[in-house]
Amino acid sequence: MVSEELPTLLETDVVVVGGGPAGMCAAIAAARAGVKVAIIEQWPVLGGQSTMARVCMWHTSDRQREVIFGLTQELVQRLESYDAVQRVPDFPQSHETYVFSPEWMTLVYDDMVRELGIRTFCYTPCVAARTSGRELQGIVVATKRGLQIVRAGRFVDATGDADVGFFAGCRTLIGRESDGKVQGMTLVANFDNLDKSRREEIEAAHGPMLELMGQLRDRGELPSFGPHWFGGNFIYRWSGSLAACTSGDPLDNEDLTRMTMEARAKLPEFLRFFRENYPGCENLELAWTAAALGVRESRRVRGRHIFDAADVLERRSFPDAVGHGFWMIDIHDPDGSGYTTWYDTTTHPEPGTTYQIPYRILVADDMDNLLVAGRCASATHEGRAGLGVQSHCHVMGQAAGTAAALSLIEGVYPADIDVAALQQRLIADGVWIDEQRVRDARQAENNAEA
Ligand SMILES: Cc1cc2nc3c(=O)[nH]c(=O)nc-3n(C[C@H](O)[C@H](O)[C@H](O)COP(=O)(O)OP(=O)(O)OC[C@H]3O[C@@H](n4cnc5c(N)ncnc54)[C@H](O)[C@@H]3O)c2cc1C
Structure with a gap:
């Protein structure tokens, strides 16, 4: 039981809970906007899925030009200084733009929190919240000295699971509207001892092998898998090299453990298949598996707008846009087959087109001093499937962190800030916002209200 007398671990201006791509951008942006910031993170390193689940590809192109700048580009530059990022060869015709090293990503984030004086608490899960009316007064964190309270003027929920919003009693959304099921999850793995002298043979085998793997999987003779590509x-x-797929409830600790073990247990079968069938794989060895199961979707905080399929499909503009997105409705089968709607290109925005990301999806509807960013921002199952890629999470994080700071400086709640000032600050900080689309959307909204 949480007693009233919990000791205070820390009191600051802005607390970001969750140090993944969204949370890191929120913390960095808030610190640069001139307030004191702390990060609360349950894992040993910063970076969230980009480091612990080894998801290390960023998409910044609308297939004609780069449209995501801001902190994403700064992270690229910092990775470049460590020789730890590569541009994808078919840029800008594909969405894929950068592949980076998860190891160096953690170092880049370490550098940045040090430089900016952001107090950082890894190994520190948030387990409860303290509220008063519509205000979040503190979060309860589990430490080696027991439960303690972290107090702040503004909080950003970047936990991916909407833990803060949930603990604070906010309304939340989860999974598919029909049955609450979330997208399939994936354990990323890699293999050593690929015979790289046989590159041409290995690459030529990719198509036929993938087809064979699919047939074996459909007959129940090979486990389900997501992307597989030795060419990389x-x-x-x-x-x-391989993504082993699974499904279940990411908010149930036992089920999460079961899924992680289940995905890992598939690896010997894949290893055997590759050794026996794939050229150049005769001596293949398991090199590593990601430290954490990759979770694409779970709970989301209900905000002032719920981003949905139409926002993606109609490439909507918003008067309160804080950046752009272009990712399609990319749903990995909630039953864990590994199939993704990415293969159905009907939801892909045409090359050269984007939708805008509205500020309102970052403002919690039920708690006045809570912002939210990343995969737990306010969206439907399909809307989130567009917004979930890391570059889009960076955009949301940078906006939420900047807004948290500006709202404190202005002395108003995040819902009441001067959105035009937020947009100008983001543009000054390198974010691309098409201002003509913002003006048109504002005009359309005014006309609709009149
Ligand atoms: C297998 C897989 C493949 C993917 N492929 C791509 C891809 O190719 N390109 C791409 O851009 N995106 C991809 N994605 C999506 C992308 O990685 C995620 O959507 C993105 O990482 C979400 O960022 P986030 O910061 O919102 O959440 P996360 O990265 O999940 O970070 C959340 C952080 O919050 C912390 N946290 C959670 N709860 C608490 C708590 N209670 N207390 C303290 N800390 C907490 C977590 O430990 C974590 O560090 C993929 C995802 C998966 C799983």
């Missing part, structure tokens, strides 16, 4: 080993220094 020739081009990128850090990519995984």
Whole structure:
């Protein structure tokens, strides 16, 4: 039981809970906007799925030009200084733009929190919240000295699971509207001892092998898998080779453990298949598996707008846009087959087109001093499937962190800030916002209200 007398671990201006791509951008942006910031993170390193689940590809192109700048580009530059990022060769015609090293990603984030004086608490899960009316007064964190309270003026929920919003009693959304099921989850793995002298043979085998793997999977003779590509080993220094898929409830600790073990248990079968069938794989060995199961979707905080399929499909503009997105409705089968709607290109925005990401999806509807960013922002199952890629999470994080700081400085709640000032600050900080589309959307909204 949480007693009233919990000791205070820390009191600050802005607390970001969750140090993944969204949370890191929120913390960095808030610190640069001139307030004191702390990060609360349950894992040993910063970076969230980009480091612990080894998801290390960023998409910044609308297939004609780069449209995501801001902190994403700064992270790229910092990775470049460590020789730890590569640009994908078919840029800008594909969405894929950068592949980076998860190891160096953690170092880049370490550098940035040090430089900016952001107090950082890894190994520190948030387990409860303290509220008063519509205000979040503190979060309860589990430490080696027991439960303690972290107090702040503004909080950003970047936990991916909407833990803060949930603990604070906010309304939340989860999974598919029909049955609450979330997207399939994936364990990324890589193999050593690929015979790289046989590159051409290995690459030529990719198509036929994938087809064979699919047939064996459909007959129940091979486990389900997501992307598999040995070709990446020739081009990128850090990519995984295989994604083992699974499904279940990411908010149930026992089920999460079961899924992680289940995905890992599939690896010997894949290893055997590759050794026996794939050229150049005769001496293949398991090199590593990601430290954490990759979770694409779970709970989301209900905000002032719920981003949905139409926002993606109609490439909507918003008067309160804080950046752009272009990712399609990319749903990995909630039953864990590994199939993704990405293969059905009907939801892909046409090359050269984007939708805008509205500020309102970052403002919690039920708690006045809570912002939210990343995969737990306010969206439907399909809307989130567009917004979930890391570059889009960076955009949301940078906006939420900047807004948290500005709202404190202005002395108003995040819902009441001067959105035009937020947009100008983001543009000054390198974010691309098409201002003509913002003006048109504002005009359309005014006309609709009149
Ligand atoms: C297998 C897989 C493949 C993917 N492929 C791509 C891809 O190719 N390109 C791409 O851009 N995106 C991809 N994605 C999506 C992308 O990685 C995620 O959507 C993105 O990482 C979400 O960022 P986030 O910061 O919102 O959440 P996360 O990365 O999940 O970070 C959340 C952080 O919050 C912390 N946290 C959670 N709860 C608590 C708590 N109670 N207390 C303290 N800390 C907490 C977590 O430990 C974590 O560090 C993929 C995802 C998966 C799983």
